[in-house]
Amino acid sequence: MAAHDVVVRGGSVVDGNGGPPVTADVALDGDRIVEVGRVSGTGRREIDAAGAVVAPGFVDIHTHYDGQATWESRLQPSSWHGVTTVVAGNCGVGFAPARPEHHDRLIELMEGVEDIPGVALHEGLAWNWESFDEFLSALEALPHDVDLATQVPHAALRVHTMGERAAAHEPATPDEIAAMASLARRGIEAGALGFSTSRTLNHRSIDGELTPSYDAGADELVAIASAVGETGRGVLQLVSDFPDPEAEFALLRRMAGASGRPLSFSLLQFPEDHSKHKLLLSLMESAAADGLTIRGQVAARPVGMLMGLANTLNPFMTNPVWRGHCDGLAPSEQAARMRDPQVREEVLAAQTREKDRSRLGGHMIHKYHLMYELGDPPDYEPPPSSALTERAARAGVEPAEIAYDVVAAGGMLYVTFANYAHGNLDDVHEMLVHPLTVPGLSDGGAHVGTICDGSFPTTLVQHWCRDRDGARLDLPFVVQRQARDTARAVGLLDRGVLAPGYRADLTVIDLDAMRLHAPEMHQDLPAGGRRLQQRVTGYRHTLVAGQETYVDGEPTDALPGRLLRGPRRAPA
Numbered sequence: 001m002a003a004h005d006v007v008v009r010g011g012s013v014v015d016g017n018g019g020p021p022v023t024a025d026v027a028l029d030g031d032r033i034v035e036v037g038r039v040s041g042t043g044r045r046e047i048d049a050a051g052a053v054v055a056p057g058f059v060d061i062h063t064h065y066d067g068q069a070t071w072e073s074r075l076q077p078s079s080w081h082g083v084t085t086v087v088a089g090n091c092g093v094g095f096a097p098a099r100p101e102h103h104d105r106l107i108e109l110m111e112g113v114e115d116i117p118g119v120a121l122h123e124g125l126a127w128n129w130e131s132f133d134e135f136l137s138a139l140e141a142l143p144h145d146v147d148l149a150t151q152v153p154h155a156a157l158r159v160h161t162m163g164e165r166a167a168a169h170e171p172a173t174p175d176e177i178a179a180m181a182s183l184a185r186r187g188i189e190a191g192a193l194g195f196s197t198s199r200t201l202n203h204r205s206i207d208g209e210l211t212p213s214y215d216a217g218a219d220e221l222v223a224i225a226s227a228v229g230e231t232g233r234g235v236l237q238l239v240s241d242f243p244d245p246e247a248e249f250a251l252l253r254r255m256a257g258a259s260g261r262p263l264s265f266s267l268l269q270f271p272e273d274h275s276k277h278k279l280l281l282s283l284m285e286s287a288a289a290d291g292l293t294i295r296g297q298v299a300a301r302p303v304g305m306l307m308g309l310a311n312t313l314n315p316f317m318t319n320p321v322w323r324g325h326c327d328g329l330a331p332s333e334q335a336a337r338m339r340d341p342q343v344r345e346e347v348l349a350a351q352t353r354e355k356d357r358s359r360l361g362g363h364m365i366h367k368y369h370l371m372y373e374l375g376d377p378p379d380y381e382p383p384p385s386s387a388l389t390e391r392a393a394r395a396g397v398e399p400a401e402i403a404y405d406v407v408a409a410g411g412m413l414y415v416t417f418a419n420y421a422h423g424n425l426d427d428v429h430e431m432l433v434h435p436l437t438v439p440g441l442s443d444g445g446a447h448v449g450t451i452c453d454g455s456f457p458t459t460l461v462q463h464w465c466r467d468r469d470g471a472r473l474d475l476p477f478v479v480q481r482q483a484r485d486t487a488r489a490v491g492l493l494d495r496g497v498l499a500p501g502y503r504a505d506l507t508v509i510d511l512d513a514m515r516l517h518a519p520e521m522h523q524d525l526p527a528g529g530r531r532l533q534q535r536v537t538g539y540r541h542t543l544v545a546g547q548e549t550y551v552d553g554e555p556t557d558a559l560p561g562r563l564l565r566g567p568r569r570a571p572a
Contacts (some may be wrong), residue, residue, distance in 0.1 A: 003041025005029050005546055011049025011508060016056040016484040016497040018476050026054060028504040031545035031560070036498055045548070047541055049508045053475065056483040056496050057084025057505030057544065058457040061264075061438070062237075062297055064114050064446035066094045069139055069148055071124040071526060073559050077454040077534050078444040079145045080553060082461075084505035084544045085564070086444060087490055089151030091239050092198035092213045095125065096135030096153075097160045097183055103127055105159055105167065105205075112206040113198070114446035115312055120529030132183070133190035136563060144561035145549045147505075149490070151237060152187035154197035154213040154224070166212040177220045181227035188228055191565025193490055194235035194261075195228050197221065199248070201241055218251050222258045229259030233567050235490050236263040245276055249283045256292045264489060266441055267296030267431055268303060274421040277431060284436045295489055297440025298431040300456040300464065301380040303418035305364060306532065307371075308407055309334045310521040312449030315365050315403045315413070321350040331410075331521075338408035351400045364415050368392070368399035373406050374414040376518035380459060381468065382414070384423035412519070429471050432464075432481070438489050439482050448531030452519040455534045457482050462514045462538075475511075491567030501571025504546035507539055514538030 006028040012021040013036065025039035058081070065075050065088045078086055088094075093113050095106055107125070111118040129135040132152055139148060157180045158166035172180065184195050203211040228234045236255055242248045256263045270276045280296065287294045307313045309331040316322035325343050326334040337343055364370075368388040372379075384390065392399040406413055419428050431437055444454035460482055464473040487496035495503040519534040535553060542550040547558040 002044040003027075004034065004039070004043040006045045006047065006504070006543070006548075007039050007041070007043030008047045008049050008054055008506065008508065008541075011052050011054035013054045013498060014476050014479045015499060016480055018480040020476060021053070026498055026506065028543070028546045031504050033498060033500055033502050033504050035500060047508065049540070051510070052540055053509040053511050054498065055082070055479045055507055055509060056498050056502070057507055057542065058082045058482045059085045059486040059492065059496055060440075060442050060444055060454075060457065061087040061486045061490050062090050062440040062442055063088050063444035063454070064090060064093070064116070065148065065444060066150060067110065067116060067121050067125055068445045069144065070126060070142065073143055074145045074555060075148065075445065075561075077452065078442070079542070079549065080534075080536055080539070081455050081458045082507035082509065082539050082542060083146060083444075083454075083457060084507070084542065085147040085149070085487065085492065085495060087149045087151065087193055088445070089153050089192070090196050090237055091203065092154035092196050092211060093203070094150070094153030094156050096129055096132045097156060097187075098127070098130060099160060100127070100130075102159050102163075106156060108205045108207060109155055109211060112208070113203040113211060114443070115449050115451070116446060117448070117525060117527075117529035118206060119527045120525035122527070123529075124526035132187035132192060136191050136565060140563040143559035145555065145559055146544060146561040147564055148561060149193040149492070149564040151194040151196045152184050152192045154195065154216065155211050157183050157224075158212040158216070167209060169210065169212065169215055171217055172220050177223045180220065181223045184224045185227040185231055188231045188234040188566075191563070192234065193564065193566065194237055195224060196237040199238065199240040203239070218254065221251065222254050225255040225259040225261070229261050233491065234261055236261055237265070238263065239266040242270070242276060242280065245279050245283065249280065249287075252294055253287055253292060256287070256294055262293040262295065262489065264295040264297050264438070264440070267298050267437060268418045269421055269427045269431075271418055271421065274427075277427065281431070281434055281436070288436060294436070296431065296434070296437040298428065298437045299419055299441040299453070300432070300439055300459040301425065301428070301453075302416035302420040303441070304414050304416040304420070305450045306374065306412050306414060306452065306519060307365065307450075308412040308521075309410070310530065311412065311532070313365050314407055315400065316347060316351065316407070317365065319347055319350050322347045335408050335410050338404065344404060344408070348398070348400055348404060364417055367415060367417070368403065370416050370420070371399070371403065372414045372416070374412045374518060377516055378414070378518050380463060381425050388413075424470065425468075426470065429473075432473065438486050440486070448525070452532035452534045455516055455536060458514070458516050458536050461509065461511070462516055466511060466514070492564065493570035494568040499571075504543060506543050508541040510538045510540055
């Protein structure tokens with residue numbers, strides 16, 4: 001008779017605590033790890049991990065599966081990439097609490113901020129909830145391939161409490177602030193992992209309106225943070241442009257101090273100030289010295305947009321001649337029309353360098369000096385010499401001509417608008433290795449027509465540990481950061497480590513064979529909505545709660561993932 005449910009045999013175990021790999025077995029019973037080392041007992045399921053890395057499942061703390069998780073069990077692309085736990089409800093946007101009369105506004109906000117097709121949200125969301133507790137119950141009713149936690153979104157609180165006054169960015173009254181604080185506290189008590197808000201100009205509804213939380217007053221944010229703190233649990237999450245870094249960071253300090261809770265924010269190399277991230281790192285260090293827990297969430301590669309004929313954006317979408325030829329056609333038909341030499345000549349003659357603005361991406365669609373052709377496999381640290389402007393200069397043509405030929409051939413263009421000011425990821429390396437940061441910002445489940453960054457964990461493993469031409473990261477460090485440290489950052493202390501008593505969440509990785517594939521557009525959202533998906537080769541096995549969910553990238557029948565209501569204690 002088998003001694004254990006599962007035994008993973010002979011792998012190079014990277015346990016999540018930062019130590020060197022050790023050849024060992026890992027035994028699982030139920031949803032817990034029971035033994036790591038030389039396991040003598042057999043398992044009902046034996047997994048041969050010889051020649052592979054065995055790591056704890058990755059914990060992605062910055063996703064937007066708020067809608068997808070209500071209608072779909074598989075939270076892809078994240079679950080393809082060794083991720084076993086995701087945290088949604090980031091950036092202050094979400095779907096609860098929600099009065100019926102506010103449904104359309106919340107959908108329009110999510111469509112604009114996170115580029116999730118409104119038609120898919122209208123079709124997919126059941127809206128069988130109003131309170132945040134009821135929303136959690138709706139998430140709980142559907143099993144998933146990963147564990148899921150979520151947060152109370154500020155925009156939904158404002159709209160629920162203030163109605164149209166929230167969209168008009170009017171200041172909240174003291175009574176409204178008290179009501180929002182009460183709702184946030186009740187959400188945490190019901191099982192939300194935290195509270196999130198947004199203060200960036202980049203977050204707008206589909207109609208171009210700034211997110212309702214953009215200019216919320218400091219008194220409002222501090223009151224909500226204090227209410228979260230009264231529960232004795234929960235985290236705070238924020239995204240900001242930091243227009244005045246010291247003043248904005250002072251607000252973060254007030255929120256963290258009033259609540260006594262950990263706070264994290266999106267830490268980027270900003271395009272308008274290439275050294276602002278250094279100042280923010282310094283301010284984080286000062287906060288830590290004063291006993292405040294403030295972390296930066298760091299992206300593993302450039303923050304950029306993908307453009308193509310099937311995508312939300314392409315460089316010719318505002319060109320009237322292109323629209324005359326291609327509006328109303330399917331992407332494949334557009335490509336065929338564009339390959340007509342006369343159409344090419346007409347469209348390029350009409351293409352200008354003026355700052356045309358679209359609802360998503362603005363004038364970024366013509367920033368050819370930040371634009372690269374995305375190949376297969378994709379290169380997320382492309383040399384500056386491959387930017388479209390440089391290629392055009394060498395060929396003696398206009399950059400728009402190269403962009404035209406790429407999209408007409410069905411390819412995608414990659415626009416690197418943050419984290420890539422110097423044409424490399426050296427500044428990202430500085431942020432990733434800082435002791436007060438964690439990996440984040442994958443936005444899994446969002447930006448489905450322009451971004452596909454749910455593969456950030458794979459980039460950390462493949463690019464940063466194996467392939468990068470430059471300073472690399474050690475695999476034990478990456479696993480610790482993407483598993484244990486991210487889990488601890490949001491209060492999930494029962495996972496992210498391969499040791500007895502911890503959750504039986506793990507992934508078996510063939511590091512030599514790992515290969516990230518180019519993103520592809522699929523039309524598999526509700527109502528035929530489109531989304532970018534990105535596959536990977538190299539994850540041999542992924543297990544959640546001791547059950548195998550993926551084998552060589554293909555799903556099994558197991559859906560052991562559950563909603564996490566609140567934080568989790570560390571094993572005794």
